[in-house]
Amino acid sequence: MKYVLYLCRKKLLAKENRTFLSILSVALITSIQIFNYGLITSLENYFSNSLYSPDQSFIYVVNGTSLDNSSFTYKSFIYNESSIKAVLPILLLQAKYNSSNLELRATDADFFKVFSYAITGDQKLGNNDLIVGIILAKLFNLTIGEHITLDLKSKKENFTIVAFLNSHTSFDYAFVTSIDFIWSLFPEYENKVSYLLIQPSPSLNLTDISQQIKSNLGKEFNIVYNDRNKILNQVFQSPIYALNLWSSLLNVTIFLLAFMITLNNIRRMRSYMALLMSLGMRKIHIFSSILIENLIITSIGYLFGLVLGIMTSSSLIKGISAIVEAPLAFNPNYFMIFFPSSLNFIGFLAGAGVALLIFRRRITVMIE
């Protein structure tokens, strides 16, 4: 072991060995990997912060997994006002007006709790009262106070337009009427709703809301909402895939680097190794010393690369942040720092090992 370490030290310090350049290469490739993952993470954080706040979302309660074909019998819903501001039962019906198929949404008086800010006209939903979304009002040139006839399931029903709704939501292209009126008009729909629309309180707690729904309605009910985590996942899925692929190529490069460095270093130092063999050193000791030498190079390079990567990434991302005028910040995490770069460590050792394995006979002949 003493001889192995001696040979290793001699080789590492020899000018011909180009130890410094090897360490530098490992360090630079490692630091590039850290920078890449750092940039993606900072973009992800920036994007995440620029998305809407979750408490602005409406939450839909459906019996099943989607809004499509959801229909159930509605019982009163007792909710905790600390997490839910309003619950609107919504029954969807197709209405025909002017030979166009349009959407009629029947709901109760809580509608005004949620949309009072967007209503022009009377805030009432009595029998035959109709609130018209602003898009429909424009498309069909409707006016407040006008009487219109809607064809509901082949039944002609007269309505009076009491207000317009300009809410920048999907209600803007629908007719809204009283759910009690629709239930009385169509006995087969009595107490039926398509879904519940929940307006959460600012201190949104999805688990709490979910529990309230399950205890009030049953286990088959689910919530559907605009989930920002799903969005983030989708936006960054392909860039992360491409980055991982690119990172693997850096690992291949480092493998090749170790492979070539090992072979060339053996050639350069062969006379020295031959001398040691003639003094009684065994072949296994020489091969072990080469592996230890590579372990030392890659360890120093890896550590140096980690420090360099963290230091440069932080300042480079600040620079990018200034150029794109977006508040990007380097937030390192353990996965980003250790996982991709540790593959460099393995790649370098594997490169040296494979070189020794493939060319073992030639190396022996060369030294002998």
Next chain:
Amino acid sequence: MRYPVLKFLTIAIILSLYFLLPVFSTLIVQDTYNALISYISPNPSDIIVYDINAKTPATSRLPLSLYTRLISIDGVEAVSPETIVFTLVENNLVIARGIDITQFTKFYDLKIVDGNNLTLNDTDSVLVGLNLAKKLGINIGKMLTIAGIGTSELLEVKVKGIFEVNNEYDEEILMPLFLANILGGLPNDYVSYFRVKVNSNLNPSILYERFQNATPTKVQDNTLLRYLIGANVNYGLIKASQSYSSMEEFLIKQLSISQYTIIGFLVVIIALTALLLRNIVEYYLNEMKLAKKIMKLLGAKRKKILNYLISGWLIIFIFALILSSFYIYIAIYVFNNFANLYLFGHLIIFSIPTYEFGVLSFVILFLSLVFLYYDERKL
């Protein structure tokens, strides 16, 4: 003297593997860049009119009433107001394009593959691009739940038709302007930008000049925008540019990415891997050491030996180039057919980066010859 073919083959394989990193780096960066600049319009001759203060045409906001001035300009053949929204449909990132179907069809011949086209009175119906419909298994009549990105809005819409235009739009959803505005959080009488078709005498700067003095024309046709146009706002801060250049300008100005940045990026990659290249050259010279000694013994001069070594290296280099082209071809085939990398809902189509590959090969060849010349004297 004959060259050692087997040894050359080994070196060529190593050299071709060395090519992988810079070539694939270019491939990923270049094609992502191309996918970005074709975002606004697949047709480079379209002029895009957008808000001068917007960082990108996709995030611009313009009042719909500008249509009345744009359409009145002499030389303007068609104007299509559009709103671009990034959405999530069945957990997939999809671009929803708000359009007035009567105007949009003046630019693109929408072939309805299944179902029906949109009409003025369709309030909750959408058209789905053929590629997207195939990818998500969407059929006519299906109710889609679309979530807006950047707003908390969630819409349920009906699929009325499946269309094909044979460009990037086949991966998108086309919907009435107001639906896209709801998803994107825009007022009803605003749009992202206007796509303008002009005759050959008009370019973006002339269009911009004429726009300043244009007199608004009242919309007479029975179109969606006739109903959506609100107050005629006097809005002067517009910008007109070719569709490709508008996106390129954004990339250069905001993200400082250009063709030169990509080449610079490549140079950095080559510099980083220069030690590997030098080791490959050194390995080659070591393999040729015996041949060099024999030539010297036979009285060959350094110039002749150098010529012999360079010729050998060129053979290896050409073989490595062929091998790496083969890898690229396979990789592109796998990327395009199996990997399906998307950039904000658009599939990135990979193609061989011919120009960059040429520059790259030249730089690597030059660098390797410098190493060869320098190391040959030492060995």
